[in-house]
Amino acid sequence: MAVIRIEQSNPEYLAEHFQLLTVQSSHLNRRCDISVFNAHPDSKDLPIVILLHGVYGNHWVWSGLGGVHKAYIDEYAKGGLSQMILIMPSDGGFYGGSAYLPLANGENYEKWIVEDVIAAVIKCNPSASIASNVYIAGLSMGGYGALRLGAKYPTLFKGISAHSSITDIREMTLFVAEDLSLYNTHLTYESDIAHWLEVNKNHLPPIRFDCGTEDTLYSGNLKFNEQVKQLGIHAQLESLPGSHSWEYWHQHVSKTFQFFDGIERTLK
Template sequence: MTIQRLEVSNPEFTPNNTQMVTVHSSHLKRRHDINFYNVNASGQNLPVIILLHGVYGNSWVWMNLGGIDKAYEKVKAELNIPEFILAMPSDGGRLDGSAYLPSLNAGNYEKWIVEDVIDACKQTLDSVTHNSHFYISGLSMGGYGALRLGAKYPNLFNGISAHSAITKLADMAHFVETPLSEYQCEHSSEADVMYWLKKNHHQLPKIRFDCGQDDVLYESNLQFEKQLKDAQIPYLFEQFSGGHEWAYWHLHVQKTVKFFADIEQSL
């Protein structure tokens, strides 16, 4: 068991339909947080969307900067979709962003997500079980995390969606002053999204990603699309007006919810 201790919020004192959890992780050797939304949803084996934030962020930004709760409820009101639990973890709190990588010296931020966060969902929410389906999405650095982790662990996730994604580690330099050598992993291919996509191409979940045409990462997303096409990996790529900003993500995360709902309804 990698979770050494869980501290769970009391619903009597917590905003409606939310839950906050602090996890003491042996992978990180410290405490980090997860915020949940839609915890009052009824049912068993409910699917979970893990939402990864970008640089500078934390577990609260998807709701309190991005209004993910309002975006989710809008989709639910418009379409007859299944109930989802939204899980919004911290990235682990390293530097300006951990990139959700298994760092060589500083902690395993990858296993924090694919083990601790998933285990915390199952341990603290009665509606989430070993039979629940998990989906992964993210924005910017979180988009990179969603693409890489979804590709590396295709057995864990039923769908991948990324918004304004960093598609290669070098693009972290747009947002952080930290030398990229600080993100060194044990293997040189570890941080390469395309390496994992090609390695597991026969068992990948469905993939979608989008980017704004005014985004600093737009050209990298176009290059990533070409790599996917050349590798004959199925995907959906959409481009819209907009930049690297919360207004864009609030709007287009609704497409992620619809995308995952379509997959869930087909299973």
């Protein structure tokens, strides 16, 4: 088992509905953190929504900078939205960002997400279980992680949503100072989202992605959208006003909740 030990926060000392986990993982040979927001602690088999952060971030930025919990509560208060548990893991703390990859140096940031994070959350949350549907979303580097992991593990995730995504690993150089060689993997195609989309094109879950038209990553998203079309995959880029900012992500993360809600209702 990759999860060696879990430290779990006391709910008496945190903001309402928040939980913090520190997980010791054999995939990374270190401890990593997860923030959990669950406004429905008495429910069972809640859908698990994994939210991946961008470069230089950590498990707390989705809530502490993006107010994702407030965005969820506001959307839920409108009525009709499925109950969900929001899971916000650290990327593993590799330099400016791990890109959620299985690196050639032996550190497996991919397995940390697809195995350890899910296992730890289920173990520490009675509201989640192995019967919970799992969804994955992210912003910037986290959008890249969501698209790549969702495409590589199509039977694990029921839906994929990405905001302002890095769509080519080479775009990491727009944000981090480290040499791109640090992101080498054992297989040359490992980091290529399009490769996994093509390999699993007949088994992919529903996919959506958006990007601000003033974003430095917008041109890359346009190019990626053409790749998706050429593969014959149903996933359309939604171009929206805005830049690469928390204001944009706070405003549009509700699209992720709505998208996953639509999928969840078809699975009931």
